[in-house]
Amino acid sequence: MEVAAGVVGIASFAFQTFQGCVQAFQFVERAQLIGYDGEVFRTGLLWERYRLMQWGQRAGLLEKGTPDASLNWDFAKIFLEQIDGLLTSADALKKRYGLDVSVEEIEEEQSRDLQPPEKGIPAFIAKLRPEIHTAAGKVIQSRNGPMKRVRWAALGKSDAERLVKDIAQLNDRLVMLLDSADRERRKAEDEKLLRGLVSLTTTAMQVSQLETVLPVVTEKKKTAAAIAAAAHLKQVRLLLGTDKRADEIRTQPSVQAREAARMPVVKAMKRTLRPYHGQELTYTGLEFAVHGVQPVIIQWKASNSSDKQEWTKHEQQIKLLVALLSAMEDPSFRSLPCLGHYPAPNQTCYGIVYAAPDDKHAWQLTSLYDIIPAVQDVSLAKRLEIAKAVAETILQLHTAGWLHKSLKSESVVFFADKEVSAGKAIQSDPFVFGYDYARPDSTEGAVYTQWSEANLAGDLYRHPNAQGHDRETYQKRFDMYALGCIFVELLFWKRLVDIHAEWTCPGLMATMEVAQKTNTMPEGWKLPSMMELLENGAAVARMTHLAGEKYIKAVRTCVFIDKAEEGQEASLEEEIEVVETLGSCRV
Incomplete structure (x- = not known):
């Protein structure tokens, strides 16, 4: 009984600190950091607030929850205090980052203005995880008295990145206090949310902002790599302006110039194609060929018109398709590397050219449609x-x-x-x-x-x-x-x-x-x-x-x-x- 009472007591103190962290995220002031870098900073803070709320839910700190008795609340309180300090302590920010900051108090009435965000990534998170926004509001409103808000006289890009990274590391430590099953569930929930956020983005700039909070990709983190690859393809698609949804916004030239280095280079393959291992070229469907000395796979698309104007329109569509296919480098797309396009006007068709799996084997390709009757x-x-x-x-x-x-x-x-x-x-x-x-x-x-x-x-x-x-x-x-x-x-x-x-x-x-x-x-x-x-x-x-x-x-x-x-x-x-x-x- 005494042990249980002790856990509840420590958890109570941790909850008060947790409340302070949630409100600090909500009301952090970002003076002098505007434009793209400011949005990246805000996205980073928003993501870390979401992670903190998810942790609080798993730890039993949210409404109707019971504090997890197996969690090390002494360590939890230390990590929460450190997060709170990074967001509200002028002394801590001055010592750690050399920032010129001041702290002011917000009137209680101001603190209760917690309407859901209307646009951008904050709105997407609120849409996909409305319970988290609601829970954050309840945590803040349950705390009595005025709240602290930090004002930065100036905050550079590198300082902002360091601050978000340090908060992320503290969140990581909180997560490690959960049991392995909870950690796995949290990881899966985060991955679902990130995938949903990539899907909802409407501008190339939003995708760039979101990419800063994606998990670090490693060889073992295949799901993280897949989400990052999907974000890259989304970025390319938005920059190209293809398959544009009604709510998506055409990319501004300034953004396009900044992201130009990430765009795939679309190549026209000009050398004559030769048959592959004696197989005659049919210029239909999917077939092997040899381009120069390299074995390739060609996906043929008929133009259905020899009219020059129609051929030009068709060529533009092929180039857009090749650009997107070239961006699908991650294994999760189950696509071979796209090398470019091959115009065949005499055959009234265009070829999309892929690299063969390798040049060391004589390959055959078989579709599922053809295999079904061939294999019992x-x-x-x-x-x-x-x-x-x-x-x-x-x-x-x-x-x-x-x-x-x-x-x-x-x-x-x-x-x-x-x-x-x-x-x-x-x-x-x-x-x-x-x-x-x-x-x-x-x-x-x-x-x-x-x-x-x-x-x-x-x-x-x-x-x-x-x-x-x-x-x-x-x-x-x-x-x-x-x-x-x-x-x-x-x-x-x-x-x-x-x-x-x-x-x-x-x-x-x-x-x-x-x-x-x-x-x-x-x-x-x-x-x-x-x-x-x-x-x-x-x-x-x-x-x-x-x-x-x-x-x-x-x-x-x-x-x-x-x-x-x-x-x-x-x-x-x-x-x-x-x-x-x-x-x-x-x-």
Whole structure:
């Protein structure tokens, strides 16, 4: 009893210091530090306040919480006092940083003005974690009397960076006081929030500000590296002005100049292409070739026009697409290095050129679409691995605000030695290809989407609202629908057309062949959808038997994901849930 009472007493003192830290973050004054550097400083402080609040929640200091008896509250109080001192003590700031500061008191009425922020990263955090903003307000309002606020006569960029870094280190020490399970949960929550913040940013400057608080990337921190890579792709996309959302702002020339060094260099490959190991060039789809002495992979895109003006427009779209693909260097994108583009006007097409895995092997490439009928048995564990890999890739794209727009089983490609069988090829890691054009999601931009009305097999992967002349502007949920289609193919280990023919639309293949030849759809007939498949009780029972409830949950999430509100960025929460659900499936 005495030990427990002692813990409560020390925790009570720590809570008072915790309150002081929260209010200090809220009312810290930033005089003489304006513009980009000022925003970076504010973002750093805001992130550290969020981390402190998360720690307080885990430690049991927030409303209705019980202080964690296993936590070393003596150390916690010391670290909290140090944070409080860095934000409110003129003496500490003068001694540690040589800063010219003064401290003033704020009237209690001022301290209660805690409306949610309206714009920028503070508003994004409040949107994604409203409970944290509310909890901070309650902590501040529960403290009686006036509050301290530091005024800096001047604060340089390096001083600001040192101050934020020191606060971050103290927060790290507080986190280390939690048990390992709590630390892991906190880490996962932070990663989700950072991914959501990258997604919500609307300017290249905001991405730069956010990058300063991303975790340090190391070889072991693959998730941190993936989020940083998504932020870089988002930065490139915003600088290019491609696939621009309604709420995104075109980058100012001054910002563009500052970030120019980070932009990929788009190269036109001018040497003649040669066949790869005797294979004749087809100038269609995805194929190997030799450029100079280097083996490469070419993704061909048809121009469908020899008109010079149209060719120039097409070339600009290709260059934008190549710039984005060149920024996808992290393994989380499951893409090979993009080397540039290859114009082939005589073939009325353009090639996107990728480096081959290496030049030491004679390679073959095989798509998931081609492997499915060629390989009879593939373990459920391997199929789950492929599903999760593709889901992670789409999450990466959507974090950066980019859409694949043409996802299907033909887009998932495996590389293997030319001599091995398809069964061996599928044991390699999957890559994702086949991206549609980078363009604004607008009526004018939609002209450049490769939308073959005759490709009915491809249309099976498209959401019903993404088909036909009256289709909606492309959205994240349409990529997710296509992802759900691939999940079902992996589950049944059949092509999507065969799955629908068995469960939703008998005779589908024959009907599609007639429609393809005549270029007309039978009257009153429409392509079957995933919604129909998931409404078929017998089909769902079979799928559940084959892969279990969790896998079916992931499929349903992909297919039935809600449309985002007008002018709002779609949340990543359901996409993250899909990845986590697949990761939790056990064979």
